[in-house]
Amino acid sequence: MTLKLTRRQVIAAGAALPLVPTAAQAALTEKPVRWIVGYPPGGSTDTLARMLSTGLSKSIGQTVIVDNRPGAGSAIAAGVLAAAAPDGLTVMGADNGTLINNPVLYKDLKYDPDRDFRPVGLYAGINLVLAVGVNSSFKTGAEFVAAAKVAKEPITYASPGLGSPLHLAMERFVRDADIRLTHIPYRGMAPALTDALASVVQSIIIDYTTASEAIKGGLLRPLAVFSKTRLAALPDVPTMSEQGVPGFSAGAWQGVIVPRKTPDAVVASLSHGLTAALSDPGIRLRYDQLGLELPQSDPETFARRWQQDKEYWPQLIRSLGIKLD
Incomplete structure (x- = not known):
């Protein structure tokens, strides 16, 4: 002792x-x-x-x-x-x-x-956000889901690692939304965010703690939050449950x-x-x-x-x- x-x-x-x-x-x-x-x-x-x-x-x-x-x-x-x-x-x-x-x-x-x-x-x-680079054509989570349902090639998304809590939250989203996506795992969130900002990967599942400065700086566009209710820090960003995946939440x-x-x-x-x-x-x-x-x-x-x-x-x-x- x-x-x-x-x-x-x-x-x-x-x-x-x-x-x-x-x-x-x-x-x-x-x-x-x-x-x-x-x-x-x-x-x-x-x-x-x-x-x-x-x-x-x-x-x-x-x-x-x-x-x-x-x-x-x-x-x-x-x-x-x-x-x-x-x-x-x-x-x-x-x-x-x-x-x-x-x-x-x-x-x-x-x-x-x-x-x-x-x-x-x-x-x-930890509250999670589905986000894209500012040059992306996606403006909302609903648009993202709709596009994923008809895309010939699955939309790509970055996570901080295969089997990470964020990766699995995204897999739950894929299952509940009945869509196909291609997972691009990184060794940590920092390189994943770097490539998302540069549009090397089409989207990213990221915790708001890490994403906040990029979002506030206009470099990253949040499409949806994965929480049950909207975040006080992102009051204008709807939950995924509000955008066509009823009852969904993950964190x-x-x-x-x-x-x-x-x-x-x-x-x-x-x-x-x-x-x-x-x-x-x-x-x-x-x-x-x-x-x-x-x-x-x-x-x-x-x-x-x-x-x-x-x-x-x-x-x-x-x-x-x-x-x-």
Whole structure:
């Protein structure tokens, strides 16, 4: 047990968890906490980790360092976390790809989500946007769907990677809209966006967090949002459900996880710190600007969402026959 706990956090953790060893509550360290990110710089996972690390650092009284370990849809990073000591000094910003999709996509993972990890708290609901470069002839999601239904050659779309949450959200859209599209996977969102802006690829599925500056700058045209309701940041952009695909919605989420054997007191401290960071008015304002949803952040809520999503996405992946080994 090496995570530094403030006096208030120790008392709170002790009250909620009376069986936690006293030694665990009292341990102190000056070592930094490493926040592992499974994707390259420039995407939403990296952006959010850097945004929240400062607030988390203030709350737990330790420096938080973001460590990018991209590759294999975050599987490389998750493998690093699984091998880390359960002392609270290594955490990861995981998404539904890490915990739900990868175990179905990869045959030989270096981790098992249920065996190796435990949830600390959700920190973001990621809203997705179907978009095109400004030189595209498509102006709305309805036009896009109509064109896709009659196109001799399927319209192409970019995603940050095969089997990524964004790719699978698009596959769900393809199925619900009864259309054909050609998927062009990239190694991360930054190169996918670059090619979408240059019209190298005809469209892109992208999180609004990453797309916001390009949209505001008039470089990228949003056709539809994949959320259940319109985004406050994009009030004039209809949902896909409003544009001919009734009932459709798809998104992604992110949360902090730690090694499975991390003590309860450490998880309580990290959860408290994450909640404190998310409560900052500046963070809330930034979330609104980036079109992010602010979920309830605690281990129990995260665990429920984790299990709920396991009921749908693995079945979709198997039905599509996607394997990444």
